[in-house]
Amino acid sequence: MNLDWSIVWQSRGLLLEGALVTILLTALTMAIAVPGGIVLALMRGSRFKPVALFATGFVELFRNLPLLLLVYWAFYVMPVLTDLSLSPFTTGLTALCLNVSAYNSETFRSGINSIRKGQTEAGLAIGMSRAQVFRQIILPQAWRRVLPILASTWVSLFKDTSLVSVIAVGELAHTAMQIRSQSFRVLEMLTAMGAIYWLMGYPQAKLTDWIHRKYGARE
């Protein structure tokens, strides 16, 4: 076994680019899936039954599927549905958003449900509208309970972005796998890939722990 770790250093530009795409993908997905989750959670609570039913179906479906399957499915189905040829990046982003919005909706729903009914009534009793009560009373309180779970979801999402590599989105995993197959430096590149994920993911995991300690589990 002869190892040549110089390949990692030589590929630093590409790997850095891949890592940036990974971060971009994570951030963009979250930026879409947080409002998406709130909207879905509100739809599930809607008094208009078809809306609630649609949201429930959406959430349960995309929460209970392997993400890899969702990625493939989006890859084949989206162009037919939308009649557009979407880039792998957009397709991967869509699959991630469907998945994470479904998760976030559950997070927000339980956060909102954890606020006592009396808080809503107190807001209504001074003449606030339901929308005002939601924005000014419920959401700010639910936020504290939701934030730790969102942080955990963020870390899971960061890891899950590696799965869009199967449809050739140029993020970290795909980049590293490409270099591996071109250079035949399999052990070196795969180890480097793991190490880079670790370097990026470890602080995020620790930050999540901190957020849990600061906000979590306080009644």
Added chain:
Amino acid sequence: MTAFTRKNADKPPVLVYEDVRKKYGGFTALDGVSLHVNAGEVVCLIGPSGSGKSTLLRCTNALETIDSGTVRFEGKPLPKADADIRKVRQRMGMVFQSFELFPHKTALENVAIGLTTVRKLPAQAAEERARALLAKVGLADKTANYPANLSGGQQQRVAIARALAMEPHVMLFDEPTSALDPETVGEVLNVMRDLAQEGMTMIVVTHEMSFARRVANWVVVFERGRLLEEGPPQQIFEAPTVERTRDFLSHLGWDD
């Protein structure tokens, strides 16, 4: 029975309940309640828990909907549309058993929030009003405190100030002292008594019989969703005409 004239009996009543009925599944919470409240009156609703007095209060500002009957506020039946209901609620202040202050807002912000969001008052003006109201309930020095840093009695006084901020025509109190430590009950009752002396129309669901006896103009006894008896406090507490009223009061140690 001696003749008793209710306060402002010559003027149209503020609130009229006509044959109000309300069921929760198989449980009948209100079984045909008819009642009226005149301007400036303090009406205390008493009775065993689960007898429907809190439900009636919550139907008054449409936090609960009634199954049949009518609730008239200032001559008009409660509206159905959300926007109209909101206008009515602004004219009724409500104080909850569990305070329900907003924990993410300071005492001052709790009092001001209705003024800024519902009345659309400028922040400056809302703050001034809120400050004055907190002073009125004896909490001028607690404006910056969050609810978590206030005692139960202080929180309930903030809640009263929050309701008063909307300049209500009637105040609804839902067991305002039931969740309080005994030593802070008095400070809340004092604020309520002062309010009554200023002529505020008040409906108070309470287990504080001494308050009902001393402050109320009219006392209504509930049992199983019906009116058992109503009358001036002297009658209810000293010469109840219904046997079961006597039973209820004697359970609470009011058998003179």
Added chain:
Amino acid sequence: MSKRDRPRVCRLAGPSLIPTTMDFDFSPLIDSWRFLASGLGQTLLLSVAAVVCSFVLGLAVGLGRLYGPFWLRIPLVFYIDSMRAIPVFVVLVWIYFSVPILTGHSFAPFWAALVGITIHVAAYVAEVIRAGIVSIRKGQVQAGLALGMSRPQIIRDILLPQAIVRMLPAFGSIISVTIKDTAIAAVIAVPELMRQAETLAGETYRPIEIFSAVMIVYFVIIFPVTRLIDRFYSRVAHLGRS
């Protein structure tokens, strides 16, 4: 059927596979249901094996982290936190491709997948177990000590039974995550459901029909698991409240 015996090459989806019109043909599903069913069998086998192995390893790691000696706790914490940072995809690929280089022994894809998923999921199991035990009030331990019980007895007879009930919802989600993770084994050519679907989609040019059908199959497996555990939990929740 002879088609199935061809060596399967890793196929990356290409634009040529994308149908241009909305006409559906579900006949490949009917023709090749055995092929997909064998994949489903592998998925179920891998899921059950991975769940069992991760729970055994996770319990050991979780208890070791809580009660083990100092020198053991540090590497265990490091292992758990590392698994929280590295994607399961990366773990799988690394084990499948790198371990043979390091040891000189090649690995059947199924075993590589089982080991990779187990190593990853066990870290989460360990965390859930630790958190569950820590959440039991101190008074329970003291009550056990007051009865003259030993530490292992207290862990086994007082803490774990209560903690396990509290952990049930978290275990439910770990099980469903594990089943979902088995799909990732497709990238190292384990012939489970995801992989078979991919192969079939490539051969028949009917990806939409096949992936949609497989979606339903996965949903039908994963959804009840989450629901059943939740239902069971709501029935036994009182046992975990002390």
